[in-house]
Amino acid sequence: MSRRLTSALASAALITLAAALPADAQSTATPTHASAHASAPKLVPVPVSLHVTSGTYQITAKTKIVVPSGTGLRAASYLASLLRRSTGFPLPIAREGAGIVLDASGGVGQGDEGYRLSVTSDGVLINADTGEGLFRGVQTLRQLLPAKVESHAKQAGPWAVSGVEIEDYPRFAYRGAMLDVARHFFSVKQVKRYIDLAAAYKVNAFHLHLSDDQGWRIAIKSWPRLAKFGGRTAVDGDPGGYYTQADYREIVKYAQQRFITVIPEIDTPGHTNAALASYAKLNCDGKAPKPYTGTDVGFSSLCTGKDITYAFLDDVIRELAKLTPGPYIHIGGDEAHSTKQKDYVKFIGKVQKIVHKYGKSMMGWEEIANAKISQDSVAAHWNPVTGTQEGTEPARSAAKQGVKLIMAPADRAYLDMKYTHKTPLGQDWAGLVEARRAYDWDPAKLITGVGESDVLGVEAPIWTETMKTLSEVEYMAYPRLPGIAEIGWSPASSHSWRGYRSRIAAQGPRWVAGSVSFYRSPQIPF
Numbered sequence: 288m289s290r291r292l293t294s295a296l297a298s299a300a301l302i303t304l305a306a307a308l309p310a311d312a313q314s315t316a317t318p319t320h321a322s323a324h325a326s327a328p329k330l331v332p333v334p335v336s337l338h339v340t341s342g343t344y345q346i347t348a349k350t351k352i353v354v355p356s357g358t359g360l361r362a363a364s365y366l367a368s369l370l371r372r373s374t375g376f377p378l379p380i381a382r383e384g385a386g387i388v389l390d391a392s393g394g395v396g397q398g399d400e401g402y403r404l405s406v407t408s409d410g411v412l413i414n415a416d417t418g419e420g421l422f423r424g425v426q427t428l429r430q431l432l433p434a435k436v437e438s439h440a441k442q443a444g445p446w447a448v449s450g451v452e453i454e455d456y457p458r459f460a461y462r463g464a465m466l467d468v469a470r471h472f473f474s475v476k477q478v479k480r481y482i483d484l485a486a487a488y489k490v491n492a493f494h495l496h497l498s499d500d501q502g503w504r505i506a507i508k509s510w511p512r513l514a515k516f517g518g519r520t521a522v523d524g525d526p527g528g529y530y531t532q533a534d535y536r537e538i539v540k541y542a543q544q545r546f547i548t549v550i551p552e553i554d555t556p557g558h559t560n561a562a563l564a565s566y567a568k569l570n571c572d573g574k575a576p577k578p579y580t581g582t583d584v585g586f587s588s589l590c591t592g593k594d595i596t597y598a599f600l601d602d603v604i605r606e607l608a609k610l611t612p613g614p615y616i617h618i619g620g621d622e623a624h625s626t627k628q629k630d631y632v633k634f635i636g637k638v639q640k641i642v643h644k645y646g647k648s649m650m651g652w653e654e655i656a657n658a659k660i661s662q663d664s665v666a667a668h669w670n671p672v673t674g675t676q677e678g679t680e681p682a683r684s685a686a687k688q689g690v691k692l693i694m695a696p697a698d699r700a701y702l703d704m705k706y707t708h709k710t711p712l713g714q715d716w717a718g719l720v721e722a723r724r725a726y727d728w729d730p731a732k733l734i735t736g737v738g739e740s741d742v743l744g745v746e747a748p749i750w751t752e753t754m755k756t757l758s759e760v761e762y763m764a765y766p767r768l769p770g771i772a773e774i775g776w777s778p779a780s781s782h783s784w785r786g787y788r789s790r791i792a793a794q795g796p797r798w799v800a801g802s803v804s805f806y807r808s809p810q811i812p813f
């Protein structure tokens with residue numbers, strides 16, 4: 288992902304240039320945002336530029352998906368399976384001819400994720416410099432089709448795509464979704480569905496919170512009791528579970544096919560009761576605590592003074608790094624209230640060394656920036672920002688150290704916060720987060736001293752203390768997750784609640800067709 292990140296960062300710089308232009312010059316650069324035209328297709332995230340043109344293309348039983356080079360195959364097979372399922376058409380993938388053409392021969396010049404899409408009566412053409420760019424373009428094409436395209440069963444046509452010229456690329460390199468599989472466990476099948484739903488909104492990182500006080504969810508061969516014993520529990524005494532290494536590989540591969548990087552998190556030094564309960568020797572007093580099924584935070588800590596702690600982490604990180612093609616290992620680092628600050632700072636330094644030893648960069652929650660960390664590390668800002676900028680020290684410390692930030696403020700981006708006081712699931716410690724609150728903020732303007740170039744991107748975490756089924760998770764994630772994804776992808780100049788509100792409303796019928804459970808926010812005209 289690092290090359291991709293660099294080029295996406297370069298395109299972010301282009302956007303910054305565009306934003307520096309006077310307002311009317313800017314409007315020529317991005318003349319027709321979808322929000323401005325009633326007839327414009329309603330896309331989330333809104334593309335950089337969109338022109339409605341005349342002509343309509345019909346997908347029929349004779350339509351082919353044309354991929355002039357092998358680079359486009361991943362995007363083509365994704366599109367083919369999606370369209371075959373709902374249209375019932377054969378949609379063969381061909382090397383040449385007309386139809387839906389996915390061309391990765393380059394010339395777009397907007398980073399790895401950039402693409403151009405044009406629809407005329409003769410066909411659909413998606414151009415990109417990479418297979419990844421084609422894949423993002425395919426997600427846009429999907430939203431140009433009738434909502435019933437999301438159905439898992441065959442539907443009657445017509446399958447019309449109306450004329451459009453789109454040019455598009457992301458504002459930020461990182462647009463993440465995080466799923467907590469530790470508080471409640473979710474099967475490989477459920478995880479795949481969550482990944483798939485996020486891919487539709489151009490999310491490109493999937494962060495798996497694999498361990499916490501209540502459960503350890505990944506098999507580590509050198510420490511088998513972590514999963515076998517530590518994986519048994521979940522919040523409220525609900526059934527636990529864990530992924531075998533083969534399961535994890537399957538998730539990684541599934542994400543890869545969608546150009547999504549998996550980031551595994553082993554939370555340390557706090558949030559570690561499941562590990563401490565599995566191995567007595569990891570505890571300072573040599574005594575294993577009981578498994579924990581409550582929802583308190585901040586009571587557990589690895590024994591930072593013991594050598595075995597680092598031998599343990601070396602084994603875990605080595606095994607995880609081997610299974611993970613992406614550039615990051617997430618080491619948690621949040622809410623280590625039971626670790627003394629001086630021990631915490633030393634601990635983070637040591638863990639960062641282990642992560643580097645296995646060829647990866649360290650990602651962590653923002654507290655890791657209270658330690659001196661290297662510039663390839665990434666810190667995720669999560670503490671809610673009050674009007675007074677209180678609690679923003681770690682994020683500012685990251686920026687000062689040249690460490691990039693992911694913005695995931697709990698009072699905007701936490702998908703486990705209740706929408707209203709009536710929401711049956713979720714928590715409210717960071718306040719209520721209705722659809723508008725989740726969308727209406729700018730990651731580069733949240734914290735004084737943390738600007739556009741300090742921000743790698745955004746992330747929407749979902750913590751599952753109160754959620755046991757995937758449909759509950761979906762209800763909390765939709766419509767908020769697409770809002771966060773749009774903030775990460777679309778140019779700052781396109782940000783408008785009014786425009787977004789009508790575009791996100793148009794996603795409702797798509798979720799209905801795809802049986803996605805979602806919250807019908809009264810703020811959105813669904």
Ligand code: TNX
Binds near residue numbers: 584703750
């Ligand atoms: C805080 S945010 C946590 C999680 C909880 C979440 C609940 C963060 C890095 N830690 O352990 O699950 O709040 O909203």
